Amino acid sequence: MSNWLVYIKKYKKEAILAPLFKLLEAVFELFVPLVMGRIIDEGIGGENMGLILRMGLVLLLLAAVGLTVSITAQFFAAKAAVGTAASLRKAVFDRIMRLDYTGVDRAGTNTLIARMTSDINQVQSGINMTLRLFLRSPIIVLGAMIMALTIDVKSGLIFAVAIPALALVVYGIMLLTMSGQRKVQGHLDKVLGRTREYLAGARVIRAFHREEEELQKFSGENSLLTESQTRVARMGAVTNPVTYLIVNGAIIYLIYTGAIRVNAGDLTQGQVVALLNYMNQILVELVKLANLIVTISKALACGKRVGDVLELPVEEEPKTADGRNGASGPDGAQETSKVATDSSSASGVPYLVFDHVSLTYEGAGAETLRDISFTAGRGETIGIIGGTGSGKTSLINLIPGFYHATEGSVRLEGRDVSEIPEDELRSRIGLVPQKAVLFGGTIRTNMKWSNPNASEEQIWKAIRMAQAESVVLDKPGGLDTRVSPSGKNFSGGQKQRLTVARALVRDPEILILDDSSSALDYLTESRMRAAIAELKDTTKIIVSQRASSIMHADRIIVLDEGVTVGIGTHDELLESCDVYREIYESQFERSGTDPS
Numbered sequence: 001m002s003n004w005l006v007y008i009k010k011y012k013k014e015a016i017l018a019p020l021f022k023l024l025e026a027v028f029e030l031f032v033p034l035v036m037g038r039i040i041d042e043g044i045g046g047e048n049m050g051l052i053l054r055m056g057l058v059l060l061l062l063a064a065v066g067l068t069v070s071i072t073a074q075f076f077a078a079k080a081a082v083g084t085a086a087s088l089r090k091a092v093f094d095r096i097m098r099l100d101y102t103g104v105d106r107a108g109t110n111t112l113i114a115r116m117t118s119d120i121n122q123v124q125s126g127i128n129m130t131l132r133l134f135l136r137s138p139i140i141v142l143g144a145m146i147m148a149l150t151i152d153v154k155s156g157l158i159f160a161v162a163i164p165a166l167a168l169v170v171y172g173i174m175l176l177t178m179s180g181q182r183k184v185q186g187h188l189d190k191v192l193g194r195t196r197e198y199l200a201g202a203r204v205i206r207a208f209h210r211e212e213e214e215l216q217k218f219s220g221e222n223s224l225l226t227e228s229q230t231r232v233a234r235m236g237a238v239t240n241p242v243t244y245l246i247v248n249g250a251i252i253y254l255i256y257t258g259a260i261r262v263n264a265g266d267l268t269q270g271q272v273v274a275l276l277n278y279m280n281q282i283l284v285e286l287v288k289l290a291n292l293i294v295t296i297s298k299a300l301a302c303g304k305r306v307g308d309v310l311e312l313p314v315e316e317e318p319k320t321a322d323g324r325n326g327a328s329g330p331d332g333a334q335e336t337s338k339v340a341t342d343s344s345s346a347s348g349v350p351y352l353v354f355d356h357v358s359l360t361y362e363g364a365g366a367e368t369l370r371d372i373s374f375t376a377g378r379g380e381t382i383g384i385i386g387g388t389g390s391g392k393t394s395l396i397n398l399i400p401g402f403y404h405a406t407e408g409s410v411r412l413e414g415r416d417v418s419e420i421p422e423d424e425l426r427s428r429i430g431l432v433p434q435k436a437v438l439f440g441g442t443i444r445t446n447m448k449w450s451n452p453n454a455s456e457e458q459i460w461k462a463i464r465m466a467q468a469e470s471v472v473l474d475k476p477g478g479l480d481t482r483v484s485p486s487g488k489n490f491s492g493g494q495k496q497r498l499t500v501a502r503a504l505v506r507d508p509e510i511l512i513l514d515d516s517s518s519a520l521d522y523l524t525e526s527r528m529r530a531a532i533a534e535l536k537d538t539t540k541i542i543v544s545q546r547a548s549s550i551m552h553a554d555r556i557i558v559l560d561e562g563v564t565v566g567i568g569t570h571d572e573l574l575e576s577c578d579v580y581r582e583i584y585e586s587q588f589e590r591s592g593t594d595p596s
Contacts, residue, residue: 004088007091008084014076014079022132022133023136025069028065030143032062033147033274036059037274039055039270040269043055045270073132077132078128088306091310092306100401101403105361106312107309109193110193110196113192114188115306115308115309123299126299126300134296140285141286145278148275154257154261158279159278162246162247162282166246169242169246170293177236182301184228184232190221191221191222191225194218236290239291243283247286251280254276350377350411351378353411354372355373355408356371357373357409358407359403367562368391368562372563373408376539378539380554381540381555383543383550385583386559388545390559393434393514393515393543395557399512400429428508428509429508429512431514433514439487440486441482442479443477443498444459445483448505451506454505459501462501465532467524492519493519495519496520500516508538509539510541513540515543515544548587555569565577566579
């Protein structure tokens, strides 16, 4: 829990001043019953109008000062709470951005979203309420008891009995609700995950007319959330009735004994009214404290969940030869790359090597890839083909180090990719993922995503190679055309061409195209493939389910259920690999066409 509390240190001054000003407000409030008692006994009882007016002005002054310090306390509390939440949200986002793919898989996207939003909002609310009330309410309660004892010791004993009973009730309910709040947030994660899944697949659900079935699943998750929230709410709902019962019982006893003692002359009417006011103050503050306890229990439960994210292991930077962590920047990365390239060419070390590589995802029951071995030279084109679920994307994710091999090794110029600093490794790779993603902004900002220093000439060169020139020129803003989030104002083919262009702007040593032309027609794809083939110093790794996309590659790797079933050229595989021949014939010979 303490790992998220450290973020309030930046607002230490506000976190101290807020309760101090609330303490001042409480002190001023404690004087009000005494003033009221004096008005009743000396002003009204003695028919002293001057005293009534003076004491009335004192009450107005106490109210004005109390309001001022209350507003000041609220300002500091809000500043500390909002600032801490902002720092915590930034830290969580930074941690998420540093997680490797395994870490994201382990935590779950919906859980990470919930902890960055609703959980941190609960923490913010808890900090705000704690700074405002956690010191004020106990001071009012204890102060009221002390003030009551100064008025009359016998009547003050009623307070001494009622307050511990109330504290026991509040503390007990707090313990019960804290564990319940953790369960509520867990069910909320599941509901958010289900909602996110439905929104992403709404078209598919409607296409297969599965609305009713999915609605039932959502209703089930929502019912569990409702039940857990109701259970916690019932526990919290007990607080107010029990609190009112104890306090009102004390008030009844106080009025009964007070009336008797007033008749006996032991107490004045003003003193009894003052005692009742103090008891009412205790009632109000304990109700606030009970609600505060519920809020704090939520905040602590959510803070623990946020802290769990901050403790997730992140990708560690491999040590360089001089013992430092990673490369110092783009220039350092380029220098390291150049040295490695020169040494590898001199020693004859293959450029990219998969050496008996196997991959098992965390929590998976079986291997996704098994005993994969091949090499790729600088400037070569490697095609990867196979059926759906054969492990193509898993294979290429090992090259940038998104996942690390569980057996064997992936080496780049003789160095295991797990030992290459992340900045250096990924600055040498241009990746076009299976799902084309554009970011909100403009076409220009998307092109500079991979290379912030790219010139206009570099951008247009990459756009022409990706066959995206017509896409840009047809837009009225050209490169400055607005791109909506996820590129929703572009078609699938346009997004694919622009994402390929974005990868090419970097001028990478390794270009990975993961089924990045599936939405393109054959003519556009062939033109793009021919343009990319002109990159003589770039190693091209093309993943596709189309035989036409990879048949001209220097070497083709055929995968089937995570195993290499064939490696060779197009002609060699047609002769020796049944899987490749079946894919090829299903796409061309049966339709009477032959792209070769």
